[in-house]
Amino acid sequence: xxxxxxxxxxxxxxxHDWPKxxxxxxxxxxxxxxxxxxxxxxxxxxxxxxxxxxxxxAAIDSRGFLIxxxxxxxxxxxxxxxxxxxxxxxxxxxxSYELEYGTATVEIQKGSCNKGDKVLIIDDIIATGGTMMxxxxxxxxxxxxxxxxxxxxxxxxxxxxxxxxxxxIGVYSLCAFEDEN
Ligand SMILES: O=P(O)(O)OC[C@H]1O[C@H](OP(=O)(O)OP(=O)(O)O)[C@H](O)[C@@H]1O
Ligand SMILES: Nc1ncnc2[nH]cnc12
Numbered sequence: 158x159x160x161x162x163x164x165x166x167x168x169x170x171x172x173h174d175w176p177k178x179x180x181x182x183x184x185x186x187x188x189x190x191x192x193x194x195x196x197x198x199x200x201x202x203x204x205x206x207x208x209x210x211x212x213x214x215a216a217i218d219s220r221g222f223l224i225x226x227x228x229x230x231x232x233x234x235x236x237x238x239x240x241x242x243x244x245x246x247x248x249x250x251x252x253s254y255e256l257e258y259g260t261a262t263v264e265i266q267k268g269s270c271n272k273g274d275k276v277l278i279i280d281d282i283i284a285t286g287g288t289m290m291x292x293x294x295x296x297x298x299x300x301x302x303x304x305x306x307x308x309x310x311x312x313x314x315x316x317x318x319x320x321x322x323x324x325x326i327g328v329y330s331l332c333a334f335e336d337e338n
Contacts, residue, residue, distance in 0.1 A: 161197050162332045168194040169310065169332075177258050183310050183334060185220065185281050198224065198309055201331055202279075203231045211304055212274040215239050217292055218263065224309065225279035237269045237276065239292045252294050254287035257315060263288065265295045272300030282310040283330060286317025293326055305329055 215237040216225020229236040242262040311330035
């Protein structure tokens, strides 16, 4: 593990049995409350993508907005909002999916991207990968190519990153929590 990874992980809190029994919720609030680890996250993602060919950044509602919007500003790229159901004005397209602790629907506005656009998807965490997959389905339906799906945290035990990779979507995360500790 790199020094940055150790530091980022140390600023993410494990909340056991929330929002339901058996779930270990990875809370990024401590990381956001301190400039140093938050800057580490943004700087690491900026460095990774600064020389990549990216046309747009898609950030996922709501924790993904916190990272995706700052990254879009740093990289000077247009931002696409992947929002929870009924938040965006029409015309929208929708995709439903399973979460670790429920079900959800995400939407993007029609015309959010152009055919052939290379889109980087950003969220705080990849758990089952359902949210990233739904976002990718919506973006692809508009003709986009998914350049990569990136998050602060990967939970490999929930297989989300593997499921995304099996669909041909490249995945990048800054840290992983391998078990329930
Ligand atoms: O890989 P998955 O199993 O799809 O889970 C990851 C998603 O779950 C959380 O979002 P949540 O729906 O809890 O919303 P929030 O960001 O508004 O808290 C998280 O922010 C990711 O978007
Ligand atoms: N274990 C978890 N911690 C934080 N956010 C999540 N989203 C889905 N699973 C999660």
